[in-house]
Amino acid sequence: MATHLEIDHFLAEVERRAYKHALYALHDHHTALDVVQNAMMKLVERYADKPVQELPMLFQRILQNAIHDHFRRAKVRDFWVRLVSPLRDKDEENTETLESLAAGAEDYVSPSPEDSAMERQHLALIEQAIGELPARQREAFLLRYWEGMDVAETAEIMGCSQGSVKTHSFRAVNTLAQKLKKIGIAP
Amino acid sequence: MNEQDFETIGPVARRVIGALDRGTRHLDAGTLSRLYDSRRRALSTLHAHHAGQGLLVLRRHPALFVGLGLISLFVVGLWFGLGRFVPGGSSVSDTSRLDIQLLTGELPPQVFADWSLVTRENVDAVCLTDS
Numbered sequence: 316m317a318t319h320l321e322i323d324h325f326l327a328e329v330e331r332r333a334y335k336h337a338l339y340a341l342h343d344h345h346t347a348l349d350v351v352q353n354a355m356m357k358l359v360e361r362y363a364d365k366p367v368q369e370l371p372m373l374f375q376r377i378l379q380n381a382i383h384d385h386f387r388r389a390k391v392r393d394f395w396v397r398l399v400s401p402l403r404d405k406d407e408e409n410t411e412t413l414e415s416l417a418a419g420a421e422d423y424v425s426p427s428p429e430d431s432a433m434e435r436q437h438l439a440l441i442e443q444a445i446g447e448l449p450a451r452q453r454e455a456f457l458l459r460y461w462e463g464m465d466v467a468e469t470a471e472i473m474g475c476s477q478g479s480v481k482t483h484s485f486r487a488v489n490t491l492a493q494k495l496k497k498i499g500i501a502p
Numbered sequence: 503m504n505e506q507d508f509e510t511i512g513p514v515a516r517r518v519i520g521a522l523d524r525g526t527r528h529l530d531a532g533t534l535s536r537l538y539d540s541r542r543r544a545l546s547t548l549h550a551h552h553a554g555q556g557l558l559v560l561r562r563h564p565a566l567f568v569g570l571g572l573i574s575l576f577v578v579g580l581w582f583g584l585g586r587f588v589p590g591g592s593s594v595s596d597t598s599r600l601d602i603q604l605l606t607g608e609l610p611p612q613v614f615a616d617w618s619l620v621t622r623e624n625v626d627a628v629c630l631t632d633s
């Protein structure tokens with residue numbers, strides 16, 4: 316069973332990456348923070364009695380499920396909104412989308428006086444490229460390479476086969492390589 | 503990430519992961535504060551969980567609650583039941599006397615398996631297996 320201190324250390328270590336995971340998927344700062352908080356609460360409420368070694372995988376699974384749940388709820392909400400207001404102004408929709416994109420772009424920039432403007436720009440572009448990946452590719456890439464999960468663990472978290480994980484990861488790396496090359500940050 | 507992984511995923515992924523890691527080190531103060539609050543809130547749930555663990559465990563596992571109740575009832579029933587058949591219990595001297603009677607053949611060897619024999623023997627020390 317994980318101790319209070321172990322859980323604290325684990326959450327402290329994972330919270331920033333978890334926030335970024337959620338942000339890349341949801342493109343909204345506040346929603347991402349809410350999702351991370353809910354994931355932390357669920358982990359502690361349900362799995363505090365598990366060994367500390369199992370926490371990373373459990374947390375990632377909870378986080379991914381929370382992100383998927385958010386999309387499901389948004390889908391249902393959009394369905395009812397469209398049903399209730401069929402004469403919604405098209406221009407208004409476009410304006411909202413642009414606004415949300417602008418807000419998302421602001422979130423991607425991490426202001427830091429130490430970093431050079433170039434580095435910040437590169438970071439923003441890379442994060443944008445990650446955010447633009449298809450959801451499954453992004454999940455596979457981040458879990459596999461950022462969180463350091465192996466193929467089997469990633470497959471279990473994503474609820475798919477190990478072959479699918481390899482395919483998603485491979486495609487994600489290829490897509491990122493093309494995008495980085497296009498924006499002039501090829502390694 | 504270990505070195506072997508980096509070799510297999512190639513320079514693109516390495517570049518991206520490096521940038522993402524740097525990005526997490528430069529989150530703004532508001533975001534960090536909110537993450538810290540979230541962590542504290544989650545851990546306070548853990549405190550509450552530990553404080554009322556016994557009750558919570560029973561609430562979360564009703565079968566365990568029912569099982570413990572049945573076991574308690576059985577133990578209490580057994581206690582009162584035995585109390586009826588063995589009034590006052592047996593003392594050391596009673597046991598020694600019974601042993602002597604067993605050795606001398608006054609009582610049959612299976613007397614200890616029969617509570618009614620023991621009870622009656624305590625009242626009146628007569629061989630109970632006259633047949």
